[in-house]
Amino acid sequence: MVLMMQRNLAGKALNPVGLGCMNVAWAYGNAPSREDALALFRHALDKGCGHFDTANIYGKGVSEEILGEAIGNRREEFFLATKTGIVVDGPRRGIDCSPESIAASLDASLKRLGTDHVDLFYMHRFDPRMPIADSVGAMVRAMEAGKIGAYGVSEWSAAHIREAHAVHPMAAVQTEYSLWTRNVELGVLETTRELDIALVAFSPVARGALAGAVTDVSALAETDLRRSHPRFLPGAWEKNLELIEQFNALASEAGLAPAQLALAWVLSRSDNIHVIPGTRSIDHWAQNDAAGGMTVDASVLDRADALINQQTVTGHRYPEVMRGTIDTEDYPV
Numbered sequence: 001m002v003l004m005m006q007r008n009l010a011g012k013a014l015n016p017v018g019l020g021c022m023n024v025a026w027a028y029g030n031a032p033s034r035e036d037a038l039a040l041f042r043h044a045l046d047k048g049c050g051h052f053d054t055a056n057i058y059g060k061g062v063s064e065e066i067l068g069e070a071i072g073n074r075r076e077e078f079f080l081a082t083k084t085g086i087v088v089d090g091p092r093r094g095i096d097c098s099p100e101s102i103a104a105s106l107d108a109s110l111k112r113l114g115t116d117h118v119d120l121f122y123m124h125r126f127d128p129r130m131p132i133a134d135s136v137g138a139m140v141r142a143m144e145a146g147k148i149g150a151y152g153v154s155e156w157s158a159a160h161i162r163e164a165h166a167v168h169p170m171a172a173v174q175t176e177y178s179l180w181t182r183n184v185e186l187g188v189l190e191t192t193r194e195l196d197i198a199l200v201a202f203s204p205v206a207r208g209a210l211a212g213a214v215t216d217v218s219a220l221a222e223t224d225l226r227r228s229h230p231r232f233l234p235g236a237w238e239k240n241l242e243l244i245e246q247f248n249a250l251a252s253e254a255g256l257a258p259a260q261l262a263l264a265w266v267l268s269r270s271d272n273i274h275v276i277p278g279t280r281s282i283d284h285w286a287q288n289d290a291a292g293g294m295t296v297d298a299s300v301l302d303r304a305d306a307l308i309n310q311q312t313v314t315g316h317r318y319p320e321v322m323r324g325t326i327d328t329e330d331y332p333v
Helices: 034-046 062-077 099-113 132-144 158-167 188-195 206-211 237-253 258-268 282-293 298-307
Strands: 007-009 012-014 051-053 079-084 086-089 092-095 120-123 151-154 172-176 198-202 273-275
Touching (some): 034 051, 034 062, 062 079, 062 099, 099 132, 120 132, 120 172, 132 151, 151 198, 172 188, 258 273, 258 282, 258 298
Parallel strands (some): 051 079, 079 120, 120 151
Antiparallel strands (some): 007 012, 086 092
């Protein structure tokens, strides 16, 4: 099958493979040097990357700062998305999507990014304490002020997406989607199709597991979040690695890098889907970017689908402590 080269996101036609910007500042072990992060962003833009996705909590604003420093002077050349709603206080995390918090967070993000507007602004998590209409109202006021082009939500359930969309149409829903994480198929994917909302898939290569990036989890840095994720823990990882090795062999047989097959599968699920794999490597970025226009035989995608799925993978996608912050429909544990 031939994948579409461009898909709509908030009214703009973009390559469906964007760049997730978390990795340069947070989460997966030690961050790269600032110089390397700047070089990655500049190279990606020079080579045609049109969609950069970051968030205020990635390195407590560091990702936004680096992105602004790297390419902020070329603001009109790319689609820029960032997020609000997760509050980090030391080791504690909370959620605040109150109008006051949204407004203050947006202004702080714009300052770090060195711009007066972003194309898409997400509520990073669902805030059960705040009426949805109040949160969406803050987003609408930001649009009216010209600070954001559109709003979206991340890790929200189908029902709450519908409720927010009824207040004011949203442009995108961002959530995890990959061969081994299929929660969106419980309701969110169909909802976005029905309401003509883009679905932006984060972790489409399974946090590096389907990109050939992880083989020995004991070698991960102590600060790497994957050390606490059930699928990477001893007992589960060994079983998952067996699947991954078969997946890598399938990709090689098809003449693809593992990440390219993983991305092609996600993009094949619906023509409203975009993917935002993260990386610190210029070479890996180029490999990922190419996946947006590759021809992948349907039989290969079907074999990947049968090999790695919600039934064959071992372990939950998140540790117990994080599950309470996720609104997206979930499979029974």
